Amino acid sequence: MDLRITYHVHGADHRAAAARAREIALEQTVELPSDALSADVAARIVGRVEAVEPLGEGRWSSVIAYHPAVVSGEIPQLLNLLFGNVSMQAGVVVASVDWPPELLASLGGPRYGIAGLRDLTGARGRALLCTALKPLGVSGAQLAERAYRFALAGIDLVKDDHSLSDQPPAPFRERVQRCQDAVQRANRETGGNTLYLPNVTSGVTAMLERAALARRTGCRGCVVNALPAGLDGVRAVAATGLAVMSHPSLAGAFFHEDHGIAPPVLLGDLFRLAGSDAVIYPNVEGRFTLSEATCAAINARLRAPLGSVRPSFPVPAGGIDVARVPHWIDRYGADTIFLVGGSLYAQPDLVAAARRLVEAVRALSR
Amino acid sequence: MDLRITYHVHGADHRAAAARAREIALEQTVELPSDALSADVAARIVGRVEAVEPLGEGRWSSVIAYHPAVVSGEIPQLLNLLFGNVSMQAGVVVASVDWPPELLASLGGPRYGIAGLRDLTGARGRALLCTALKPLGVSGAQLAERAYRFALAGIDLVKDDHSLSDQPPAPFRERVQRCQDAVQRANRETGGNTLYLPNVTSGVTAMLERAALARRTGCRGCVVNALPAGLDGVRAVAATGLAVMSHPSLAGAFFHEDHGIAPPVLLGDLFRLAGSDAVIYPNVEGRFTLSEATCAAINARLRAPLGSVRPSFPVPAGGIDVARVPHWIDRYGADTIFLVGGSLYAQPDLVAAARRLVEAVRALSR
Numbered sequence: 001m002d003l004r005i006t007y008h009v010h011g012a013d014h015r016a017a018a019a020r021a022r023e024i025a026l027e028q029t030v031e032l033p034s035d036a037l038s039a040d041v042a043a044r045i046v047g048r049v050e051a052v053e054p055l056g057e058g059r060w061s062s063v064i065a066y067h068p069a070v071v072s073g074e075i076p077q078l079l080n081l082l083f084g085n086v087s088m089q090a091g092v093v094v095a096s097v098d099w100p101p102e103l104l105a106s107l108g109g110p111r112y113g114i115a116g117l118r119d120l121t122g123a124r125g126r127a128l129l130c131t132a133l134k135p136l137g138v139s140g141a142q143l144a145e146r147a148y149r150f151a152l153a154g155i156d157l158v159k160d161d162h163s164l165s166d167q168p169p170a171p172f173r174e175r176v177q178r179c180q181d182a183v184q185r186a187n188r189e190t191g192g193n194t195l196y197l198p199n200v201t202s203g204v205t206a207m208l209e210r211a212a213l214a215r216r217t218g219c220r221g222c223v224v225n226a227l228p229a230g231l232d233g234v235r236a237v238a239a240t241g242l243a244v245m246s247h248p249s250l251a252g253a254f255f256h257e258d259h260g261i262a263p264p265v266l267l268g269d270l271f272r273l274a275g276s277d278a279v280i281y282p283n284v285e286g287r288f289t290l291s292e293a294t295c296a297a298i299n300a301r302l303r304a305p306l307g308s309v310r311p312s313f314p315v316p317a318g319g320i321d322v323a324r325v326p327h328w329i330d331r332y333g334a335d336t337i338f339l340v341g342g343s344l345y346a347q348p349d350l351v352a353a354a355r356r357l358v359e360a361v362r363a364l365s366r
Numbered sequence: 367m368d369l370r371i372t373y374h375v376h377g378a379d380h381r382a383a384a385a386r387a388r389e390i391a392l393e394q395t396v397e398l399p400s401d402a403l404s405a406d407v408a409a410r411i412v413g414r415v416e417a418v419e420p421l422g423e424g425r426w427s428s429v430i431a432y433h434p435a436v437v438s439g440e441i442p443q444l445l446n447l448l449f450g451n452v453s454m455q456a457g458v459v460v461a462s463v464d465w466p467p468e469l470l471a472s473l474g475g476p477r478y479g480i481a482g483l484r485d486l487t488g489a490r491g492r493a494l495l496c497t498a499l500k501p502l503g504v505s506g507a508q509l510a511e512r513a514y515r516f517a518l519a520g521i522d523l524v525k526d527d528h529s530l531s532d533q534p535p536a537p538f539r540e541r542v543q544r545c546q547d548a549v550q551r552a553n554r555e556t557g558g559n560t561l562y563l564p565n566v567t568s569g570v571t572a573m574l575e576r577a578a579l580a581r582r583t584g585c586r587g588c589v590v591n592a593l594p595a596g597l598d599g600v601r602a603v604a605a606t607g608l609a610v611m612s613h614p615s616l617a618g619a620f621f622h623e624d625h626g627i628a629p630p631v632l633l634g635d636l637f638r639l640a641g642s643d644a645v646i647y648p649n650v651e652g653r654f655t656l657s658e659a660t661c662a663a664i665n666a667r668l669r670a671p672l673g674s675v676r677p678s679f680p681v682p683a684g685g686i687d688v689a690r691v692p693h694w695i696d697r698y699g700a701d702t703i704f705l706v707g708g709s710l711y712a713q714p715d716l717v718a719a720a721r722r723l724v725e726a727v728r729a730l731s732r
């Protein structure tokens with residue numbers, strides 16, 4: 001079965017749109033005009049334009065089928081095939097992808113996924129809550145104290161803010177030890193199962209060292225800024241055995257109406273296939289710009305049946321108000337992790353506010 | 367010295383633009399409103415808005431100064447600070463960056479750069495020529511035969527097409543051995559110094575294995591698709607001792623007029639700081655969309671004095687016509703590598719066409 005990519009392109013008419021699709025099929029594979037190719041390469045390697053349908057207002061939907069061997073089972077070459085060179089041309093959107101089973105099997109996807117993260121946290125039949133340790137600039141001891149309070153309150157996942165790396169105020173090694181210890185102490189007191197997820201994002205080699213250190217410290221999961229680290233970094237970190245919550249830093253570069261990779265493809269399919277067990281995205285109503293329909297489509301792509309690939313948790317974030325969590329559970333369903341950060345920090349009593357939120361979420365599952 | 371980032375933002379008036387800049391300074395560091403911060407964190411960590419100047423038509427240039435410790439000397443956190451979260455908001459461009467010397471020193475930059483690549487190729491006082499082995503779909507033996515011919519003709523750098531990874535028609539290991547042998551054979555016959563640059567782009571671990579294999583096979587340089595691999599992958603590959611020519615696959619996602627990272631910052635500063643000895647970009651007049659002024663600005667950022675960081679070669683590409691190479695040498699100068707691909711393949715006699723091009727370039731240096 002072929003890898004079918006639906007591109008949205010400009011075109012004055014059907015003929016022009018079909019020609020544009022044919023150009024994309026050449027550009028993304030052989031980078032030569034078709035008259036410079038053998039019949040064999042033209043037939044086997046160049047993408048085949050299978051459909052060109054009008055979308056209105058001079059935009060067209062074109063389906064290009066590629067032999068999956070072009071990807072060679074690797075995330076970087078997959079990104080390159082989808083959008084590499086055409087990113088530098090105007091008006092091209094990767095709108096959706098149909099995945100052949102053998103490519104799905106070679107990419108692999110999440111090791112834990114929704115069911116695995118429920119096992120790790122013991123959270124069944126309800127939405128999960130996550131919060132972030134912040135801000136950058138305070139000490140590891142201060143972050144650990146916050147982690148302890150959030151864990152006492154019963155927040156399921158307490159993660160490093162995505163801008164915490166290895167800065168002097170809270171160096172990675174010390175921070176991870178302190179925060180993991182603090183969360184374990186709270187778990188012993190409450191009998192709970194809060195997980196601390198350090199942000200291991202770094203350069204290629206340092207990231208794997210940090211993941212290994214987090215494992216030795218007893219962490220079961222971590223955060224990776226997937227695009228700054230390189231999307232395959234998610235797969236590499238997941239291979240250490242840690243559950244991975246991927247952060248969408250930089251992803252907005254791809255989210256233009258008439259140019260880019262559609263959010264459900266990038267944050268849904270691609271982040272999931274790279275091995276993310278949970279994917280943070282900027283929810284509507286927050287500080288960012290995705291529509292509710294787009295958010296729902298990301299949720300759908302993270303959870304939909306996809307060959308042998310496990311479903312991943314959507315993690316709406318980016319300014320979710322504490323008071324709105326029940327509304328969003330109603331909209332998005334129980335297979336969701338809600339990341340509530342700033343609006344918790346705005347409460348006068350952090351623990352009490354976190355505990356009220358935890359109780360509200362648990363009450364909804366009864 | 368601070369890291370000064372110039373963002374272009376929207377704003378109805380000076381006050382609105384200044385408020386927008388302040389929001390960015392918070393978003394990119396602490397992700398909390400300023401009233402939730404201690405005075406110490408607000409002063410040390412949050413970016414400081416130093417200037418807000420009108421650009422006309424509701425756009426403003428704002429300079430934000432960050433303490434370089436926020437970056438912790440790492441490429442992924444640098445990308446995250448520059449554009450991570452604000453990528454998901456509308457109308458923000460990273461227009462330019464002033465780099466503090468200690469950050470430049472910790473990032474490092476190219477190991478070879480312009481002078482080092484001239485040493486490796488023996489090409490002095492003139493522009494260099496590069497061509498690509500293509501297309502994806504032919505065998506390693508066929509690619510090697512092409513490499514041999516290009517090397518016989520005296521092309522300085524013969525690189526794998528950026529879509530060649532480890533696909534069945536020309537698996538990496540066999541292809542690299544064949545192509546490197548072919549180029550060495552041609553060099554013995556001509557007394558020349560053509561370098562073969564395999565594309566080592568892959569996942570985190572496979573990429574370093576491929577780089578090591580290329581080194582053992584005798585290669586002195588390689589190609590990395592910097593953004594699909596993760597920009598830090600360039601640094602990791604460069605650390606193996608190979609010279610790195612970076613390819614701009616995916617970069618166009620960032621190149622919107624009112625949103626993204628300006629091409630001279632991304633392909634100039636950032637690709638150079640990550641360790642690229644040469645950076646391919648899509649030249650004007652080709653199949654892509656950059657203006658000549660933007661291309662000249664990329665050249666300038668790759669070659670400009672930058673603390674302890676060596677200058678890198680610009681590699682204009684993407685549809686450079688053989689006949690236009692002398693024109694572009696005149697425009698861009700001798701410290702340029704011209705990547706001529708498709709228009710060589712369009713010639714009836716590949717070797718004769720390549721040799722004419724080599725002679726034309728060498729004649730210009732006399």
